[in-house]
Amino acid sequence: MIVKDWCSYCGCCAGVCVRNCIEVKETALVFDDNCNNCGICVDACPLAALEMEEE
Amino acid sequence: MIKTDVLVIGAGPAGSTAARFAAKGGAKVILMDKKSEIGAPKRCAEGVSKRTFEILELEADPHWITQEIEGIRLIAPDGTDVWLTNDVVELPEAGYILERKVFDKHLAMEAGRAGAEIRIKTQAKGLKKEEDGSYTVTCECMGEVFDINAKILIGADGPESHVAKWAGLKAITKPKHMEAGVQFEMCNAKMERNDVLEFYFGSVAPGGYFWLFPKGDDIVNAGLAIIPEMAEKSAYEYLVDAVNNCYALKDAQPVELNVGGDPVGGLVKEMYNDNIMLCGDAASQVNPLTGGGITSGITGGKLAGQTAAEAIAAGDCSKEFLKKYAELVDEAMGHDMDKYSKACDYLWSLNDDDLNSIAKAFQDIEFETLGTTELVKALIKVQPSAALKLRKLFL
Numbered sequence: 001m002i003v004k005d006w007c008s009y010c011g012c013c014a015g016v017c018v019r020n021c022i023e024v025k026e027t028a029l030v031f032d033d034n035c036n037n038c039g040i041c042v043d044a045c046p047l048a049a050l051e052m053e054e055e
Numbered sequence: 056m057i058k059t060d061v062l063v064i065g066a067g068p069a070g071s072t073a074a075r076f077a078a079k080g081g082a083k084v085i086l087m088d089k090k091s092e093i094g095a096p097k098r099c100a101e102g103v104s105k106r107t108f109e110i111l112e113l114e115a116d117p118h119w120i121t122q123e124i125e126g127i128r129l130i131a132p133d134g135t136d137v138w139l140t141n142d143v144v145e146l147p148e149a150g151y152i153l154e155r156k157v158f159d160k161h162l163a164m165e166a167g168r169a170g171a172e173i174r175i176k177t178q179a180k181g182l183k184k185e186e187d188g189s190y191t192v193t194c195e196c197m198g199e200v201f202d203i204n205a206k207i208l209i210g211a212d213g214p215e216s217h218v219a220k221w222a223g224l225k226a227i228t229k230p231k232h233m234e235a236g237v238q239f240e241m242c243n244a245k246m247e248r249n250d251v252l253e254f255y256f257g258s259v260a261p262g263g264y265f266w267l268f269p270k271g272d273d274i275v276n277a278g279l280a281i282i283p284e285m286a287e288k289s290a291y292e293y294l295v296d297a298v299n300n301c302y303a304l305k306d307a308q309p310v311e312l313n314v315g316g317d318p319v320g321g322l323v324k325e326m327y328n329d330n331i332m333l334c335g336d337a338a339s340q341v342n343p344l345t346g347g348g349i350t351s352g353i354t355g356g357k358l359a360g361q362t363a364a365e366a367i368a369a370g371d372c373s374k375e376f377l378k379k380y381a382e383l384v385d386e387a388m389g390h391d392m393d394k395y396s397k398a399c400d401y402l403w404s405l406n407d408d409d410l411n412s413i414a415k416a417f418q419d420i421e422f423e424t425l426g427t428t429e430l431v432k433a434l435i436k437v438q439p440s441a442a443l444k445l446r447k448l449f450l
Binding site for chain 2: 008010011012014015016018020023024025026040043044045046047048
């Protein structure tokens with residue numbers, strides 16, 4: 001997942017992530033290996049700050 | 056290994072209140088938050104009802120109250136507005152607009168003064184259930200990793216709700232129930248009255264509304280929340296358009312951008328289990344209609360803290376004991392949640408034309424008091440067909 005630099009670390013993405021694989025730090029967003037690119041977080045982001053990586 | 060009776064993860068209003076009441080009840084409490092400053096950045100519009108301070112057992116303090124609110128103004132897409140202010144109608148709940156950065160910190164300080172140990176810049180990385188039922192939480196602070204063992208874990212970690220997911224509680228927020236919220240705090244606003252909350256409905260914010268919450272002088276929180284799957288663009292893009300089209304904001308200048316998710320699906324299925332409770336946004340203790348979660352989160356936090364202290368004193372942290380917490384929460388807000396949830400389904404189904412005609416009809420009605428019942432009765436008068444299901448719900 002590509003995290004744009006305007007991400008504000010609000011945690012909306014982590015909240016809807018069924019795999020609980022997004023760690024929201026104070027100023028960083030970390031996806032663990034469990035992420036299967038389902039894209040739910042991309043749609044949930046209030047700032048459109050997440051983008052799927054091309055396969 | 057650090058040992059404690061109660062570990063509260065997240066020092067928002069719900070977590071700090073839980074920690075304070077658990078400590079007041081005699082338990083050894085640790086309150087932790089990942090941030091370096093409690094209360095910042097704020098994630099909401101800062102409105103609370105006055106009864107919040109009765110629940111908190113605290114006096115309202117001018118340090119964190121920016122504006123007393125005397126009413127609301129509802130605005131339809133074509134600009135037709137309905138004023139409901141307490142000089143003409145009796146409002147069921149008066150309120151304040153807070154300065155959350157100061158308020159949240161104050162609540163954490165009250166927890167600290169009641170005896171809770173506070174750890175900031177400390178993030179939970181995972182947890183393990185021990186044989187004796189207690190939880191061991193792996194924490195990280197400034198590069199150091201260590202464990203905290205707690206007889207009772209209180210998850211107050213907001214809409215992210217990692218604690219609930221790690222513990223396997225049925226508490227996940229579905230995407231259709233996670234509102235995406237964005238807000239500018241602005242100066243130079245020219246509101247008609249700076250003691251009245253303004254709500255703009257319709258396609259300006261699908262699945263939510265656009266709000267102006269005055270914060271004293273010419274300052275305003277101008278924000279909106281949408282349900283992404285009902286929307287065509289990002290919440291931020293909706294906000295920029297709404298601000299550009301809002302007359303009161305034509306000279307307004309932003310000093311903050313606030314962002315956050317708001318779980319509006321009603322109380323989570325599992326709010327507790329053996330040795331664990333959830334409160335605040337982590338338990339979806341949020342009014343589904345307004346999206347407001349400060350008052351309800353504080354209510355949940357207080358009940359969780361009190362129940363935790365009682366469980367520690369009784370030496371029984373089982374789910375049978377903690378069930379009491381869920382029952383108290385249900386009693387305090389369960390009924391309203393169901394009701395407002397259904398009202399949302401109705402409200403979000405209306406298009407701009409429906410909303411315009413309802414607003415026009417409402418303008419001619421003189422309300423004496425303002426409660427849900429009065430509003431629904433008026434709604435049924437102007438929109439008999441669509442409002443039939445509401446009659447069943449509310450009257």
